[in-house]
Amino acid sequence: MTTGPIAGSHKQYIDADGLRVPQRRIELTNGDHLDVYDTSGPYTDPTADIDVERGLPPVRDSWHRPEPVAAGPETGPTRLASTQLSWARAGIITDEMRFVAAREGFDPEVVREEVAAGRAVIPANHRHPESEPMIIGKRFAVKVNANIGNSAVRSDISEEVEKMVWATRWGADTIMDLSTGKEIHLTREWIMRNSPVPVGTVPIYQALEKVNGDPTKLTWELYRDTVIEQAEQGVDYMTVHAGVLLRYVPLTARRVTGIVSRGGSIMAAWCLAHHEESFLYTHFGELCEIFAQYDITFSLGDGLRPGSIADANDEAQFSELRTLGELTSIAKSYGVQVMIEGPGHVPMHKIVENVRLEEELCEEAPFYTLGPLATDIAPAYDHITSAIGAAMIAQAGTAMLCYVTPKEHLGLPNRDDVKVGVITYKIAAHAADLAKAHPRAQERDNALSQARFEFRWTDQFNLALDPDTAREYHDETLPAEPAKTAHFCSMCGPKFCSMRISADVRTYAEENNLVTAEDIDRKIAEEMAAKSAEFADQGNRVYLPLEATATH
Amino acid sequence: MTTGPIAGSHKQYIDADGLRVPQRRIELTNGDHLDVYDTSGPYTDPTADIDVERGLPPVRDSWHRPEPVAAGPETGPTRLASTQLSWARAGIITDEMRFVAAREGFDPEVVREEVAAGRAVIPANHRHPESEPMIIGKRFAVKVNANIGNSAVRSDISEEVEKMVWATRWGADTIMDLSTGKEIHLTREWIMRNSPVPVGTVPIYQALEKVNGDPTKLTWELYRDTVIEQAEQGVDYMTVHAGVLLRYVPLTARRVTGIVSRGGSIMAAWCLAHHEESFLYTHFGELCEIFAQYDITFSLGDGLRPGSIADANDEAQFSELRTLGELTSIAKSYGVQVMIEGPGHVPMHKIVENVRLEEELCEEAPFYTLGPLATDIAPAYDHITSAIGAAMIAQAGTAMLCYVTPKEHLGLPNRDDVKVGVITYKIAAHAADLAKAHPRAQERDNALSQARFEFRWTDQFNLALDPDTAREYHDETLPAEPAKTAHFCSMCGPKFCSMRISADVRTYAEENNLVTAEDIDRKIAEEMAAKSAEFADQGNRVYLPLEATATH
Numbered sequence A, B: 001m002t003t004g005p006i007a008g009s010h011k012q013y014i015d016a017d018g019l020r021v022p023q024r025r026i027e028l029t030n031g032d033h034l035d036v037y038d039t040s041g042p043y044t045d046p047t048a049d050i051d052v053e054r055g056l057p058p059v060r061d062s063w064h065r066p067e068p069v070a071a072g073p074e075t076g077p078t079r080l081a082s083t084q085l086s087w088a089r090a091g092i093i094t095d096e097m098r099f100v101a102a103r104e105g106f107d108p109e110v111v112r113e114e115v116a117a118g119r120a121v122i123p124a125n126h127r128h129p130e131s132e133p134m135i136i137g138k139r140f141a142v143k144v145n146a147n148i149g150n151s152a153v154r155s156d157i158s159e160e161v162e163k164m165v166w167a168t169r170w171g172a173d174t175i176m177d178l179s180t181g182k183e184i185h186l187t188r189e190w191i192m193r194n195s196p197v198p199v200g201t202v203p204i205y206q207a208l209e210k211v212n213g214d215p216t217k218l219t220w221e222l223y224r225d226t227v228i229e230q231a232e233q234g235v236d237y238m239t240v241h242a243g244v245l246l247r248y249v250p251l252t253a254r255r256v257t258g259i260v261s262r263g264g265s266i267m268a269a270w271c272l273a274h275h276e277e278s279f280l281y282t283h284f285g286e287l288c289e290i291f292a293q294y295d296i297t298f299s300l301g302d303g304l305r306p307g308s309i310a311d312a313n314d315e316a317q318f319s320e321l322r323t324l325g326e327l328t329s330i331a332k333s334y335g336v337q338v339m340i341e342g343p344g345h346v347p348m349h350k351i352v353e354n355v356r357l358e359e360e361l362c363e364e365a366p367f368y369t370l371g372p373l374a375t376d377i378a379p380a381y382d383h384i385t386s387a388i389g390a391a392m393i394a395q396a397g398t399a400m401l402c403y404v405t406p407k408e409h410l411g412l413p414n415r416d417d418v419k420v421g422v423i424t425y426k427i428a429a430h431a432a433d434l435a436k437a438h439p440r441a442q443e444r445d446n447a448l449s450q451a452r453f454e455f456r457w458t459d460q461f462n463l464a465l466d467p468d469t470a471r472e473y474h475d476e477t478l479p480a481e482p483a484k485t486a487h488f489c490s491m492c493g494p495k496f497c498s499m500r501i502s503a504d505v506r507t508y509a510e511e512n513n514l515v516t517a518e519d520i521d522r523k524i525a526e527e528m529a530a531k532s533a534e535f536a537d538q539g540n541r542v543y544l545p546l547e548a549t550a551t552h
Helices: A084-089 A095-104 A108-116 A157-169 A184-194 A203-210 A220-233 A246-252 A262-274 A284-294 A315-333 A348-361 A382-395 A415-435 A441-453 A457-463 A467-477 A500-511 A517-537 B084-089 B095-104 B108-116 B157-169 B184-194 B203-210 B220-233 B246-252 B262-274 B284-294 B315-333 B348-361 B382-395 B415-435 B441-453 B457-463 B467-477 B500-511 B517-537
Strands: A009-016 A019-027 A033-037 A143-148 A174-177 A199-201 A237-240 A297-300 A338-342 A367-370 A400-402 B009-016 B019-027 B033-037 B143-148 B174-177 B199-201 B237-240 B297-300 B338-342 B367-370 B400-402
Touching (some): A019 A095, A019 A457, A033 A441, A084 A095, A143 A157, A143 A415, A157 A174, A174 A184, A184 A199, A184 A203, A184 A220, A203 A220, A203 A237, A203 A262, A246 A262, A246 A315, A284 A315, A315 A338, A315 A348, A348 A367, A348 A382, A367 A382, A382 A400, A382 A415, A382 B348, A382 B382, A382 B415, A400 A415, A415 A441, A457 A467, B009 B095, B019 B095, B019 B457, B033 B441, B084 B095, B095 B108, B157 B174, B157 B184, B157 B415, B174 B184, B184 B199, B184 B203, B203 B220, B203 B237, B203 B262, B220 B284, B246 B262, B246 B315, B284 B315, B297 B315, B315 B338, B315 B348, B338 B348, B348 B367, B348 B382, B367 B382, B382 B400, B382 B415, B400 B415, B441 B457
Parallel strands (some): A143 A400, A174 A199, A297 A338, A338 A367, B143 B174, B143 B400, B174 B199, B199 B237, B338 B367, B367 B400
Antiparallel strands (some): A009 A019, A019 A033, B019 B033
């Protein structure tokens, strides 16, 4: 298991009225520091006693759990629920809400309001006390999910647990266990007991294993029992493809890539074979009752999402979305939290429409998208094709992004692929946070840019999303240790030169109170001669930029 | 030197009224083929006789060159020019225009109109007859530039020529030689004589070398002579930072990252030291005369572009842009083609403003941007941070994107970095082509998606921007040759299963003329029972998607 802090940082806990909220403190060489959001759990804390056999300590067991309340304002005392949604609607600020508020730098009341409105969810099954709660909603930092899971082809349990630890180390906010092979229950148990982040699943996968892969043999009862089995283990959110209705299936007939969602195709096969409406749809109320009992969050699956640019935003996709909107309303009447899954493959000019429609049809429930890939022509680079779409869809209001690795469409991701996928998606999420003006987002950009401009190489590495690779790339050209403190970069050679003009210019402007072009026009005639002499005294050094490889 | 075709394709020439226009033909296993734009020159043609010592054949020498015409409509017969812009304005369709029209699938008259309006440029120095002309303008496919060039620190001439060949192999539409070390003239000579794509330079770099790196020693005469030296060699476009005016320099004082453009900082240093206006600005007309003589295209440099998210869209940047607008108008009055360089580092919500302002101030001259990076926090992944910004700015109308490699800010790119940078930028450019509905863009997405859906693995690889890496990633999980023809993917295991439901559904919908949800509602009651039986006969197989690693 990978443990120990990320280079240049250490775990720091802040006290939020008795709750211990983790942060990662990046120490800077100029004596300053920057605290950043930390998804890595106890694994990066050298003082933590990690024992995979025992699992993480169940921290949330000692937190206060309020009494059940009315599921929603309209349901009254006949339907009670113990969910973040119901408590939020009842005006109760839970420990989970206080925890996520401290984590993100918001007032707990803002968190409660967003959860009460259904615009944010806190996926936290009562039976997953090992998790450090997090919030998914467009007002908060954009989150990233990483998929793991064994399959019939390869990988074992310890490998999956390590993948979970590895993905959260680099910033995965949730993980989904998509195991489809042998030992699904046991693999999940190990992951649940060791995961510091919420875990999502797609119960239909395990249900299908129970009927040896024949979807027509699926029944509501079998599915329900599988959901309860997973609920008992503590799964925090579940993908349910309840919007794949019988009448939508033929809408996929003229598509270039038909149905590409596994869950969607399973349910389509069932509907066609039985010429009946999906049991996920007809039994949705019963499912809500189960979810409410554990506070499992719905991730309403987009089983008919487009699998290619050609199929984006078509009638099949948007018909299902309308149904997901109906289901959202039903789930919330049971006090159950809901998020909505989205595509997939969408060209840039059709991305925003997805968000607007989701918000309109699904009461602004948090949107959770896979990419989308902005083009189909670059297998082996689909983390990049999809990061473009992901950044844009997150800017438009998507709350969580499901990562894509370089192996998408081609093979199973290895450890390096998982890391590249997570880092790529942290980039997309952070770019969106900047664009949405999340109160804490730009701090890190500014800190890194300042370090860059001041040639504090070590700080530049440590402030990066991936300090190890940044340092490695630098050292390929200039491996010696002095290169990390000297004021030059590999592109310009070892001359002390960089900040001269800018520092010079800065001093000049401050001394002369020059802010606008008009100020400058006024002053320039009288002052520039003196300045020129001063500049010449300092050696007339040219300012050499950091971007020389790409700069002209 | 890397030669030979890209996997699964071969060079194909189309005849455009006697001009031989290259394309790359991708052969498909279903007997079909797809022709795509080809930037690679003779290097991928096995019948070509490549001799780096001799250089490429000067194909354009045999093309028709029209007589000089009035530089522009307002200048009259007193100022003559032999440039694509002047000819276009005079209503003349040149061979270069016909060549690019055939290359992109446009009518030559459309090309002439766009060039005449200054909305597109064809960088083609009369002294670079080895080049295959290409067009840069928002109505055409978005182009990608790759920077190469030796430096004081490393790399030799043959390495630079190979980098050029390598970059164009993977799709670079132009290259810039940013050499700053020894043998600048000779390196450029080798690159020019062997480059099938237009070559850009930043003459101030070589001028600075001539004064041993002291910018205050620069003079107009020295700079002019350097420009003529490079013009004679055939440089197709030159970056000129003529918009860095004395009065703008103090506007950078309060920035987080000051001036990050090398050319910009050189000119800022000169202006401050001499307390004089930039000689590039005061002698701009003379420069235009030289450029007009060779038909060199201006790439008006953004010397004050932001070097960090914090500095984006500030007064320094936009003041310079206004000056570039004035210079654009002057250059065009000499018949000189112009494009405008843009940032750099810009958060997503500030990207579109850059394009709108550039178009407004610079008469819609083609915009040519570096990225922009949408966040500063991911050194070692800046090809990705910048591809996000690049795709968005191209969607908004940027005509050419300057690539960024994973080594940006950290070190010198190697061969692998150059390839990753080019492929990443081809993704951004193509995503924008899709979003702008370029007439040929979606063909390739559809062909690849169809191959994917039909499990034509080899076609999927060969249609990819990088067939080699796509195949390699596939083979990591399933190396055997049958896996490339069998109907399954590495995620789902070897069951013949994939297209069953979708093909089935397709047949059903076609037979019953079911297109809308209403059609389906009407038919579903009467037809579904029969359908169900038919489906059961076929084995009730579940449709297993290709996206299982990331799909739920």
